[in-house]
Amino acid sequence: MAKQIFKRPEALTEHIFHYCPGCGHSIIHRLIAEVIDELGIREKTVGVPPAGCAVLAYNYLDVDMGEAPHGRAMAVATGIKRARPHLVVFTYQGDGDIAAIGTAESVHAANRGERLTAIFVNNGVYGMTGGQMAPTTLVGQTTTTTPGGRLPLRDGFPLDLSQMLAVAAGSVYIERTSVTSPKHVLKTKKAIKKAFQMQMDDLGFALVEILSQCPTNWKLSPIEACRRVEDEVMKSYPLGVIKDTTQTSN
Amino acid sequence: MAKQLMCGSHVIAEAATRAGCRFYAGYPITPQNELPEYMSRRFAQIEDATFVQAESELAAINMVMGASMAGVRAMTSSSSPGISLKQEGISYIAGMELPAVVVNIMRGGPGLGNIAPTQQDYFQATKGGGHGGYHTIVFAPHSGQELVTLTMKAFDLADAYRTPIILLGDGLMGQMMEPVIFPDPIDPATLPQKDWALDGARGRDSRLVASLHLDPVEMEEFNWKLARKYDAICERETEHESYLLDDAVVGVVAFGTAARIAKGAVKRLRESGLKAGLFRPITLWPFPAKALRTLTRTIKHLLVFEMNFGQMVEDVKVSVGETATVHFHGRPGGVVSTPHEIAGVITKLMYRYNLAK
Numbered sequence: 001m002a003k004q005i006f007k008r009p010e011a012l013t014e015h016i017f018h019y020c021p022g023c024g025h026s027i028i029h030r031l032i033a034e035v036i037d038e039l040g041i042r043e044k045t046v047g048v049p050p051a052g053c054a055v056l057a058y059n060y061l062d063v064d065m066g067e068a069p070h071g072r073a074m075a076v077a078t079g080i081k082r083a084r085p086h087l088v089v090f091t092y093q094g095d096g097d098i099a100a101i102g103t104a105e106s107v108h109a110a111n112r113g114e115r116l117t118a119i120f121v122n123n124g125v126y127g128m129t130g131g132q133m134a135p136t137t138l139v140g141q142t143t144t145t146t147p148g149g150r151l152p153l154r155d156g157f158p159l160d161l162s163q164m165l166a167v168a169a170g171s172v173y174i175e176r177t178s179v180t181s182p183k184h185v186l187k188t189k190k191a192i193k194k195a196f197q198m199q200m201d202d203l204g205f206a207l208v209e210i211l212s213q214c215p216t217n218w219k220l221s222p223i224e225a226c227r228r229v230e231d232e233v234m235k236s237y238p239l240g241v242i243k244d245t246t247q248t249s250n
Numbered sequence: 251m252a253k254q255l256m257c258g259s260h261v262i263a264e265a266a267t268r269a270g271c272r273f274y275a276g277y278p279i280t281p282q283n284e285l286p287e288y289m290s291r292r293f294a295q296i297e298d299a300t301f302v303q304a305e306s307e308l309a310a311i312n313m314v315m316g317a318s319m320a321g322v323r324a325m326t327s328s329s330s331p332g333i334s335l336k337q338e339g340i341s342y343i344a345g346m347e348l349p350a351v352v353v354n355i356m357r358g359g360p361g362l363g364n365i366a367p368t369q370q371d372y373f374q375a376t377k378g379g380g381h382g383g384y385h386t387i388v389f390a391p392h393s394g395q396e397l398v399t400l401t402m403k404a405f406d407l408a409d410a411y412r413t414p415i416i417l418l419g420d421g422l423m424g425q426m427m428e429p430v431i432f433p434d435p436i437d438p439a440t441l442p443q444k445d446w447a448l449d450g451a452r453g454r455d456s457r458l459v460a461s462l463h464l465d466p467v468e469m470e471e472f473n474w475k476l477a478r479k480y481d482a483i484c485e486r487e488t489e490h491e492s493y494l495l496d497d498a499v500v501g502v503v504a505f506g507t508a509a510r511i512a513k514g515a516v517k518r519l520r521e522s523g524l525k526a527g528l529f530r531p532i533t534l535w536p537f538p539a540k541a542l543r544t545l546t547r548t549i550k551h552l553l554v555f556e557m558n559f560g561q562m563v564e565d566v567k568v569s570v571g572e573t574a575t576v577h578f579h580g581r582p583g584g585v586v587s588t589p590h591e592i593a594g595v596i597t598k599l600m601y602r603y604n605l606a607k
Contacts, residue, residue, distance in 0.1 A: 044450035046320070058458050064448040066319040067460035069342050072312040075304070079316020079324070080448065082300040083273050087320070087450055105312070108305035 009033035011042045015059045022222025024212030025053060027179045028121060029060050031189045032090070035196055036063065045088045046080050048073045050097040052128045054121065057092050071102025074109035077116050088199060090117040095136040096126045099161040103135075106165060113170025113204040117195045120161070120207055123214040124233065131217030135159040138236050143217075158236055162209045166243040172204035174242040178211040178234065180226040187239075203246070211237055253429040258419060259284035259327075261394050261430050262353055265401035266325050267292050267299075270438040271351070273317035273324035275302040275310040279332045280365045281421040282355035286327065298438075307332040311339030311352070318348040319459045321447030323405050323438060327353035329421075330371050331362060333379070340414050341380030344476075345461030347446075349408035351401070352386075353417045355424040358584035366584025367421035367507055372561035375416050376535040383473075385480050387415045387487060388534040390505040392513075394428030400532070402433070409441070411483055418534060420557065422507045422586060480536075489532035490541050494520060498527030499605040500596055501545060503566050504555040505531050507586070512555050514589030519596060524606055526596050534562070539569035546574035553577045553599060555592055557585075575603075 008014070012033035017026040036042050042063055049057040051070035058065035068076040073091035081089040091098075098106050098120050109116060125143055126132040132145040136158050140149040150158075166174050173195055177188040188210055195206035211233050213225035220228060256264070263285050266274070274293060276286040286303065293299035300317070304310035310326045317324040328336060333354045343350050356371045358364035371379075375388045387407055389400040397419070404415045448457055463469035491509075494516055495501055504512040509530040519526040529545060529552075531538050546552070552574050554563040559582045567576050579595045581587050600606035 043452035046448045046450065048316075055462060058460065062451070062456050064451050064457045065460070066316065066448050066458075067342075067346070067462060068315075069312065069338055072308065072315075072339070075309040075312035076316035076319070078302065078309075079273065079275070079313035079318070080320045081316075082302060082313070083317035083320040083322040083324070084449055087448075104305055105309055108309065 009037045011036040011062050013060055013062045017060060018056060019053065020216040022213060022215040022225055024121065024123065024179045024210065027185060028119065028188070028210055028212065029057060031185070031192055032119065033061060034189060035193045038193065039196055039200070041088045041196070041200070044086060045090070048077045048080070048089070048091045050093045052094045052097060052126070054092055054094065071097050071100070072105055073097065073102065074105040074114070074116065074118065078109055078114050081114060081116055088117070088196060090119060090196070092119045093121070094127065095120070095122045095124065095134045099135040099159050103161070106161060107168060110165040110168040110171040110205045110207070115199045115202055116205055117199045118207040119192065120209040121212045122209055122237065123212040125214055125217045127214050127217055135161070136237070138232065160237065162207065162242050165205070165207060168205070170205050171207065171243055172245045173198045173206040174209070176209040176211065176237060176239050176242060178229055178239060180213065180229045211239070251431055253431055255427055255429050256394065257284055257425055257427045258394060258397055259355065259424040260288045261397040262327070262401050262417065263288035263292060264432060265398045266351065266405070267296070268432055268435040269323065269402040269405040270436040270441055271323045271325050271405060272296070272299045272438055273314065273322045274300070274326065275304045275313035276326050276328065277304050277307045277310050277332060279329045281357060282327050282329050282353070282424050284424065285353065285355070307335035308339065311336040314350050315339055315343055315346070315348060318343070318350050319448045321444045321449055323349070323409070325351040325353065327355065329355045329357045330359050333371065333374070337380035340386065341382050341384060342461055343414045344384035344386065345382060346459050347412040348414070348459065349412055350414045351404045351408055351417065352414055353419065356418065356420040364584050365421060367423070367557065367586060368582060368584050369420060369506060369508060369557040369561070370582060371418070372534065372556070372558060375418050376537070376565070384476065385535055387411070387413060387483060389415065389417050390532060390534050391417065391419060391423060392506050392510045392530065394426070394430040397423070398430050398432055407487060411479060413479070418506065420507050484536040487533060488536045488538050490538035491530040491532060493528040493530065495527035495529060495545060495549065497525055498549055499525045500551045500553055500599055501527050501529050501549040502553045502555055502592070502596065503529045503542070503562070505534060505562065508555050508557050511587055511589055512592055515592035515596060518589055518593045524597065524600060537565045537569065539565070542566065542569045543573060546570045550574050551577065551599060551603060551605065553579060553596060555579045558582045
């Protein structure tokens, strides 16, 4: 008798991803769905997708989903979680969403120790709008709004939101990972699972920042884009646990 | 229940609690701070109620959006500049067809303005202050007791029509103390189930609350759906009060605090035999256009009195067309007219048009 060793997670719908070839979003969506399955929380999870490429996350994740205005995911999620504390609530946000237009919401949700799980996808550009400079764009990086490269004293320095949120006393777990290789994908899944578990244990605010690749806007092939994350992006945004108040090994 | 002497902001807060509101988020701004302060005390006594002092007006309205998505009756409050900041959220709430109650205790503007009572946000409230061409029901209470009834009704209508509702008061309505009687509180558990709320896909398909419609045809369809909803609201929910209008020769048209002042003026004129009356829109949107037009069968001079330099007067003119002459008296900036001042304006009008018989 054949043994099934791989299947679509229950929390993932049969919709075909609309994302560009090589984009990290589809990997991350799947990881979230796997974690939701493994934790057995599909029937009590509510997701808050952002404005941007991942706005359509609700087509792929088979859980209750409530859209948020650009940058406001943490406030919307706070409302859902506070109104129905038994739910498991996560936000899915890009760098522009979480670290530019939504900085205040992010800092204060972390500071209040909201029992939320934030999935922060950092690809260094505004993807959906065509590749403009994001708060996380690297110094010197060319985008459609930094044609000569990002110049810090003109365009600002790359913002490290995860470090900022680690300073907030209400955050309990923050880790930066990537999805450039199977090894990193597995580490990311572990981190996502932990960030959900932290919420279920009622400990405080948890966030996983995932360095992701945007081959389309970076104008690189998928392989080159992954290499860029490993060779360049990780230098500015080193991987690892940024904060873990439970101090368990990850 | 016995009468209680309370300021308007406290009345709204207590009425909301009794209407089953269980989520409040707000940000400090004068002249409405008594409202969140009361909420923080009151909700501390109720196990399943949540008060959040948000980091911003934006966060507050978006928290309300989230709580409403989760199926809980939710409210936020602010004053003019803060309400401007909430407009993005109000547009989304309208677009997602979520119920929510938004209280605006208006102050002077534009800009930072001042903290005195005005009616300078009529346009913003009634014409859709945010983007996308939506409407909100707008209630304009003019007394403490009406704050009770309209606040409670706001939650019912918000749920029934799945729409944001604005309770439009001003600094005077918020601060004024009046005796009020509250009805018995509603137990939220007894309210109708919301078959769209995000409470976990247990034994059912997963749900989505969103305002995104990428396909223009789908977006158009949704807009027409909204339009039909707004037609139904206009048909069923338009409210006004007629005060001493039956034999009046001049009808004052005023809402909220201005109407309260105008009532005093009308009373005064009646005592000296001058036939003035008051038409008071209780819903500013939908505007009681039909009733106002009917009124012009007998009253040919309307005096619109507002605490701004002329906003509702546009709706009055559109409502009555050529059937009556529309006059205007306004005091913007937070200056509060006395009944004496308004009585003077009406009297002058009567003499100018030879109506004072």
